[in-house]
Amino acid sequence: MVISTTCATCEEHLHSTFASRYVHNPVPRFIMPEESMPKEAAYQVINDELMLDGNPRLNLASFVTTWMEPECDKLIMAAVNKNYVDMDEYPVTTELQNRCVNMIAHLFHAPIGKDEAAIGVGTVGSSEAIMLAGLAFKRKWQHRQKSQGKPFDKPNIVTGANVQVCWEKFARYFEVELKEVKLREGYYVMDPEKAVEMVDENTICVAAILGSTLTGEFEDVKRLNELLTKKNKETGWDTPIHVDAASGGFIAPFIYPDLEWDFRLPLVKSINVSGHKYGLVYAGVGWVIWRNKEDLPEELVFHINYLGSDQPTFTLNFSKGSSQIIAQYYQFIRLGFKGYKNIIGNCMENARVLREGLEKTGRFDILSKEVGVPLVAFALKDSTNYTVFQIAENLRRFGWIIPAYTMAPDAQHIAVLRIVIREDFSRALAERLISHVEEVLKEMDTLAIKTAQTTATVDAEQGGKPAKKSEREIQEEVTQYWKRFVDRRRTGVC
Secondary structure, eight states: OOOOOOOTTGGGGGSOGGGSHHHHSOOOOSSOOSSOOOHHHHHHHHHHHHTTSOOGGGBTTOOSOOOOOHHHHHHHHHTTTOBTTOTTTOHHHHHHHHHHHHHHHHHTTOSOOTTSOOEEEEESSHHHHHHHHHHHHHHHHHHHHHHTTOOOSOOEEEEETTOOHHHHHHHHHTTOEEEEEOOBTTBOSOOHHHHHHHOOTTEEEEEEEBSOTTTOBBOOHHHHHHHHHHHHHHHOOOOOEEEEOTTTTTTHHHHOTTOOOSTTSTTEEEEEEETTTTTOOOSSOEEEEESSGGGSOGGGOEEEOTTSSOEEEOOSOOOOBSHHHHHHHHHHHHHHHHHHHHHHHHHHHHHHHHHHHHHHTTOEEEOSOSSBSSEEEEEESOOSSOOHHHHHHHHGGGTOBOOEEEOSTTOTTOEEEEEEOOTTOOHHHHHHHHHHHHHHHHHHHHHHHHHHHHHHHHHHHHTOOOOOOOHHHHHHHHHHHHHHHHHHHOOSOO
16 A cells, blocks of 8 residues: 655645746855755756856867767766775776876877886876976975075076966965066067076076967977076086976977977976866866986875875875876877877867968957967957957857957067867868958947047037047057956956
8 A cells, every 4th residue: 555645845846947946046155055955956056057157169268178079978977986096996097097197208208118107197287287396396406405505495487477377376385486588579488598598596497388378389498408508507507497388288299290399308307288288188187297207306205005005196186086087098099199180280270270261351460370289369450449358258249258368578568369279169160250250340340430430520529639549559558458457357366
């Protein structure tokens, strides 16, 4: 016999979620609610809010991967409950990480034998990787200074002003002076000559970028190595190089194999690369590789045994998911060298199509180089009537998320747009984007004419003539406005 009961609150579970009270009640924002809600209602409420996010595939501001094959998605979900740090419990996952480290080390021409283990570690991204590499440089420099009886309390690092913010974080968090080589109009990467001039005996390393965030350009690491080698011989110093290959590390080996930027250069002691950029894995994985064991001080490596066995660890955090490590290994064996080469080649070709389409409008100066990360950075030739910030805002109505920003010092009067080409950005999308840019330009031209006519009428009625601003004045005005706008919106640390 089946016994049925009634429940005052059970009726809610029989109705559609949109017929329940959870849809019209305020969503909890700052305080945890007292009562539970059905899983269907919780899902629907959150899912509805997330619809207001941008489309990741149309987010052309980001270098981060937004598409992977369904088979890899299955592997990711199957491993989502595995804690990467539990090496004794998940030995196969640990082995996959070690395989990835060795594959990357060989890709970067580390001086190791075919069966010799490489020195490196998986991280949550290039930011953590850079922190770890920086700590290794700082500690080695301190030991060298102590052994020579010299002060070791004022370390510095030399970079270009175009470095990603993670370098500023490293310098501030770990008390290292950041000496930046300023940019200049027409030259938006670190000048190796000026960088070496700034090196002194307190310099723990010079950081070069393989793929500038601003323009995608590769810095001349080979030239930097030559100049720094000469200075080291003259001074008796031993200043090394770190290569921040977050964006370019999975590009150069496949389409610029003869470009010398990696461990083929003697002074390059460590390299970081983002697996979640052109390593083609979803956000949450990076890598740092050292040239050899001597370049990573043993005292920075911790050994723990409370998870079941002795486990060496050199990370800034402890627990983290295993999914991205597994996904990286999937991409390596799924695609192989040829697969990566084909994908990056397609990205470069689509960047070329986009660049040529923008050039044909006659309205933009292309600031990015053809050799580098597959992106297009471009500035308006004439900002008299409207700015790149207005163009970016108008393109959002089509769904495109394209950043507009000012260059780093001393080129901050230059305002640009940047479009990053990822694996899932096809030629069809490139052509559609070009047509939308042309449409926006046409609309803004029309609006500018109407505004000018209205202004002229008002000026005529008032009997005055407005002074025409120079291009440089307009650019500086835009820069100052944008800085004030950003400062007003900055509510915390990113």
